[in-house]
Amino acid sequence: MSFFTDYVAALEAYPAEFIDILIENVDPEGERLNEGERANFDIRVINRGPLDVLELQLTVTSLGDTTVAQNGAAAPFGDTFTTEIGQFDNVPAHNSTGILHNGSPFKFEVPAGVQPEHDLLAVTVFNWRGDDAHLLRSHAIASALPRAIHRDRVRAAT
Numbered sequence: 792m793s794f795f796t797d798y799v800a801a802l803e804a805y806p807a808e809f810i811d812i813l814i815e816n817v818d819p820e821g822e823r824l825n826e827g828e829r830a831n832f833d834i835r836v837i838n839r840g841p842l843d844v845l846e847l848q849l850t851v852t853s854l855g856d857t858t859v860a861q862n863g864a865a866a867p868f869g870d871t872f873t874t875e876i877g878q879f880d881n882v883p884a885h886n887s888t889g890i891l892h893n894g895s896p897f898k899f900e901v902p903a904g905v906q907p908e909h910d911l912l913a914v915t916v917f918n919w920r921g922d923d924a925h926l927l928r929s930h931a932i933a934s935a936l937p938r939a940i941h942r943d944r945v946r947a948a949t
Contacts, residue, residue, distance in 0.1 A: 809840025831896035837889035843922040844882040856902035884925040
């Protein structure tokens with residue numbers, strides 16, 4: 792394979808290999824999630840890889856009979872939504888603390904009826920743009936090779 796074929800494959804695999812998505816601060820209306828209630832939640836993105844992640848967009852998908860809604864008071868509930876560019880700041884390379892989305896929390900609503908514990912929603916990467924400035928700037932490190940050596944004979948002083 793050529794360098795560019797390998798590079799494209801590495802970029803396409805980057806989210807699966809280096810990006811972690813966390814659903815945090817799940818906050819139901821009451822003390823716990825009850826049937827037919829809504830809950831707020833936040834999304835944090837961690838970038839463990841060597842590229843800066845720019846213009847990140849995520850897709851939030853309901854699972855089962857749950858519905859999901861974008862942040863904002865008037866956002867409608869539905870099966871899925873995709874975040875807008877700018878809802879997440881750029882996620883720097885090797886960022887273990889991650890970036891939390893901007894703005895108010897996202898929302899989900901569970902259906903009426905008691906249910907056993909099960910998956911309620913999923914978040915995946917929809918789109919992103921990689922920036923290799925960090926890779927080229929910070930991974931160009933010192934090296935013992937190549938090296939230059941001067942060789943000569945040392946003679947007696949005259």
